[in-house]
Amino acid sequence: MPIVDTQLVLYDEDYRKVLGVCERLARDAHAKGVFVVDKNGQLLAEAGDVRGIDTTSLASLTAGSIAATGGLAKIIGEEEFPIHFHQGVRDNLHMTVVGGRIILVVIFDERSSLGLVRLRVKKAGAELARLFEEIRKKSERARAGGGSPFAEITDDDIDKLFAD
Amino acid sequence: MSFINYASREINCKIVYYGPGLCGKTTNLQYIYQKTNPDLKGKMISLATETERTLFFDFLPLALGQIRGFKTRFHLYTVPGQVFYDASRKLILKGVDGVVFVADSQVERMEANIESLDNLRVNLAEQGYDLDKLPYVVQYNKRDLPNAAPLAEMQRLLNPARVPEFEACANVGKGVFETLKMCAKGVLSDLRKMAR
Numbered sequence: 001m002p003i004v005d006t007q008l009v010l011y012d013e014d015y016r017k018v019l020g021v022c023e024r025l026a027r028d029a030h031a032k033g034v035f036v037v038d039k040n041g042q043l044l045a046e047a048g049d050v051r052g053i054d055t056t057s058l059a060s061l062t063a064g065s066i067a068a069t070g071g072l073a074k075i076i077g078e079e080e081f082p083i084h085f086h087q088g089v090r091d092n093l094h095m096t097v098v099g100g101r102i103i104l105v106v107i108f109d110e111r112s113s114l115g116l117v118r119l120r121v122k123k124a125g126a127e128l129a130r131l132f133e134e135i136r137k138k139s140e141r142a143r144a145g146g147g148s149p150f151a152e153i154t155d156d157d158i159d160k161l162f163a164d
Numbered sequence: 165m166s167f168i169n170y171a172s173r174e175i176n177c178k179i180v181y182y183g184p185g186l187c188g189k190t191t192n193l194q195y196i197y198q199k200t201n202p203d204l205k206g207k208m209i210s211l212a213t214e215t216e217r218t219l220f221f222d223f224l225p226l227a228l229g230q231i232r233g234f235k236t237r238f239h240l241y242t243v244p245g246q247v248f249y250d251a252s253r254k255l256i257l258k259g260v261d262g263v264v265f266v267a268d269s270q271v272e273r274m275e276a277n278i279e280s281l282d283n284l285r286v287n288l289a290e291q292g293y294d295l296d297k298l299p300y301v302v303q304y305n306k307r308d309l310p311n312a313a314p315l316a317e318m319q320r321l322l323n324p325a326r327v328p329e330f331e332a333c334a335n336v337g338k339g340v341f342e343t344l345k346m347c348a349k350g351v352l353s354d355l356r357k358m359a360r
Contacts, residue, residue: 150355
């Protein structure tokens with residue numbers, strides 16, 4: 001029986017660590033933008049010049065694309081295709097599955113190269129895998145120990161959201 | 165699987181609209197998109213065929229307001245209803261927090277409704293979910309059509325457990341927001357339960 005993913009809880013300090021990795025990767029890889037997306041399509045962090053990019057859509061479509069190619073991989077007997085590269089006329093998209101749960105997306109143009117992006121992503125990916133393993137454990141502990149802001153919400157709080 | 169982000173003080177949840185082909189899942193999302201304040205919605209994405217049948221999914225991000233200082237965001241997805249897109253449907257159910265089952269009220273689609281509901285249960289179980297434990301709402305769509313089946317018959321076949329249910333005509337918006345609100349409420353109540 002598969003195990004349902006636990007709820008992901010990202011605390012400020014962890015977010016800053018993740019953001020730090022993304023910013024460094026954007027700088028070192030000369031990337032236009034770096035995004036961390038979870039496999040369910042939630043955007044977790046972004047760095048670089050992301051102006052004009054619809055990041056919510058990017059996150060959802062990234063997850064959809066990884067899920068679809070993951071399905072293809074299974075059909076041919078592979079567990080997953082962990083690295084994806086899409087080449088455009090100006091901009092290119094590099095996606096890597098990290099730690100089985102997170103997708104690291106890098107957008108880059110002619111100021112960088114596929115080789116450099118791959119090299120930098122390898123190091124950043126390993127760091128993120130470690131960080132998200134900690135975050136996952138923390139999320140599980142948070143869930144087991146209570147303390148969520150949602151423990152205290154009332155029916156009234158929920159009803160207010162939907163008041164027309 | 166909801167996502168709580170303390171850094172941006174946001175909570176994100178995923179609701180999936182399920183149901184047989186042409187039952188009106190995309191129409192539900194289109195109506196929500198049309199009627200929602202631009203500040204509260206993102207872009208609606210439809211991955212569809214040239215004949216506007218859903219190929220992979222529709223996606224609509226929606227902000228509902230604040231709860232205890234946290235922005236609540238719902239990501240609404242539809243699945244492709246046609247039987248042969250089963251592999252895609254499984255993928256979209258991953259990480260789901262709440263389900264809306266859109267049933268087609270036309271008598272001749274009753275078998276397709278039942279088949280789709282069975283398929284939903286099987287696909288959820290494959291991901292480790294139990295439909296009876298998820299926030300779940302049934303919508304009887306296309307109630308305005310002359311060949312609509314009697315409501316009692318649909319309830320008997322599709323909602324024996326009597327989870328929250330709504331009659332709808334999604335093309336004119338009837339029942340659309342009621343369905344969404346009920347499912348979103350269920351998701352938030354579930355979050356509270358999980359947190360306690």
